[in-house]
Amino acid sequence: MIQQEDKKIIQIKNAMKYAFPHTIPVMTGFLVLGMAYGVLMQANGYGTLWAVLMSGIAFCGSMQFVAVSLLTSPFQPVEAFLLSLMVNARHLFYGISMLDRFKGLGKVRLFLIYTLCDETFSISSSVQAPDGIDRRYFYFSISLLNYIYWVFATFLGGILGSFITMNTKGLDFVLTALFVVLFMEQMKTKENHTPGIIGILCSIVSLIIFGPNGMVIPAMIFILFTLLVRRKALCT
Amino acid sequence: MYLTQFQTFSIILSVALGAMITRFLPFIFFPENKEPPQIVHYLGRVLPPSMMGLLVVYCLKNVTVLQAPFGLPELASIFLIVILQKWKRNVLLSIGGGTVLYMFIINYFGI
Numbered sequence: 001m002i003q004q005e006d007k008k009i010i011q012i013k014n015a016m017k018y019a020f021p022h023t024i025p026v027m028t029g030f031l032v033l034g035m036a037y038g039v040l041m042q043a044n045g046y047g048t049l050w051a052v053l054m055s056g057i058a059f060c061g062s063m064q065f066v067a068v069s070l071l072t073s074p075f076q077p078v079e080a081f082l083l084s085l086m087v088n089a090r091h092l093f094y095g096i097s098m099l100d101r102f103k104g105l106g107k108v109r110l111f112l113i114y115t116l117c118d119e120t121f122s123i124s125s126s127v128q129a130p131d132g133i134d135r136r137y138f139y140f141s142i143s144l145l146n147y148i149y150w151v152f153a154t155f156l157g158g159i160l161g162s163f164i165t166m167n168t169k170g171l172d173f174v175l176t177a178l179f180v181v182l183f184m185e186q187m188k189t190k191e192n193h194t195p196g197i198i199g200i201l202c203s204i205v206s207l208i209i210f211g212p213n214g215m216v217i218p219a220m221i222f223i224l225f226t227l228l229v230r231r232k233a234l235c236t
Numbered sequence: 237m238y239l240t241q242f243q244t245f246s247i248i249l250s251v252a253l254g255a256m257i258t259r260f261l262p263f264i265f266f267p268e269n270k271e272p273p274q275i276v277h278y279l280g281r282v283l284p285p286s287m288m289g290l291l292v293v294y295c296l297k298n299v300t301v302l303q304a305p306f307g308l309p310e311l312a313s314i315f316l317i318v319i320l321q322k323w324k325r326n327v328l329l330s331i332g333g334g335t336v337l338y339m340f341i342i343n344y345f346g347i
Contacts, residue, residue: 025331045237050244058252067251075243077250084254090287091255095262096276097283103268116259118291125284170339173313176295177331177338180317183288185327195282199289212297216290223286224279231278 015129015137016145022127023145026119029175030149031156032168037064038157044072048158055154059115059147063087089217093224094121101125105136115143119175126182198226305347313338 034055041051054064063084070080094116101124102109120143129138187196206219237244266272272280299307317334324330341347 021328024328028335046244050237050248053245054248054251057248058255060251060255063251063255067247070247070251071244072238075239075246077243077246080247080250081254084251085257088255088258090290091258092262093279093283093287095259096266096279097287099262099266099268099272099276099280102263109263109268113259113263114256121284122288122291126288167343170342171335173310173338174331174335176292176310177313177317177334179288179291179295180314180334181321181327181330183285183292184318184321186285186288192282192285196285196289199286200293201289202286203290203293207293207297215297216294219290219293223283223290227279227282227286228275231275 011134012137012141015133016141018130018133019138019141019145022123023142023149025174025178026123026146027149029119029172029178030146031153032171032174033061034150034153035157035160038154038159039161040065040068040157041071041154042158042161044068046071048155051154051158052151055151058084059117059150060084060088061117061150086217090118090220091116093220094118094125097121097125101135102139105139108136108140112139112143115147117146119178120146122179122182126185194230195227198230199223202226305345309338309341309345309347312341 037055038048038051041054042048054067058064058067066083066087067080070076070083095113098112098116098121102112105112123142123146124139127142129135183196186192202222203215203219206215206222210218239247266276296307296310299310301307313334316337317330320333321327321330
């Protein structure tokens, strides 16, 4: 029994070691954005505890920033819920993408679903666990590390607040860079070419028509529609 | 604090509930002990590159293409990322290089 526990710990350690470098860009980006969130909450009268609770329980980057305006206007929980559904709708497609990858992972699976975010999805759907690294612990490491970065950065932002005046302007570009690189990695597979280009084109069209604040859901619908039409064309 | 503690906590839970529904729904609809329909299999295969494309465009959604600086800082940085990635195939180098260039451009030119 004890030996088995030891083996498990070694497996987790190895998975962490392998996963960590993949999460360094996320760590950088989340430190900047998470701290900015902590500072913003503080500036609106919500202390570190509230910021950390929001980050730890809801864990949904962009929606948390939207929710700041909900916290500074009359109490409207239903509105908060509906807005969160819309802003987070993209997770639906991440889930469909991860159905196969998260299969048969036992208890860990619940945590992986709970913490599935843009950054975790982009790494976990692009990088394969190598031989010798347990798939379950690899996905777990990526998800856990990213989750910790976000919650910890929120905490830091809350307590350090405006004491820090380091120039980090533009550092959040690190997440854009991460998505660009992982997009390129996915495009290396030939069968991914067309879906990748469909994703880019549908999103640009949606951005032009609906503008920066309303583009995501229409883009998802365009993508879904185009992919389904393409499947039909491939089948016939 | 604008809201009471109870109200604040309710808002946190409402936001969390909305987020969790979007995360759990696919896994509830297609449980792992049941074979999902072929069409879901197909979507699971093709959605990742499409969604990565969406994420890239989403990150650039506020870039002003028609006004100065015409998206040039982003364009130059992404160009460097692509070159570095094709050349060295080192993910961290590509991301680091692109980000440093971006920070340099916008801070140096005060954009």
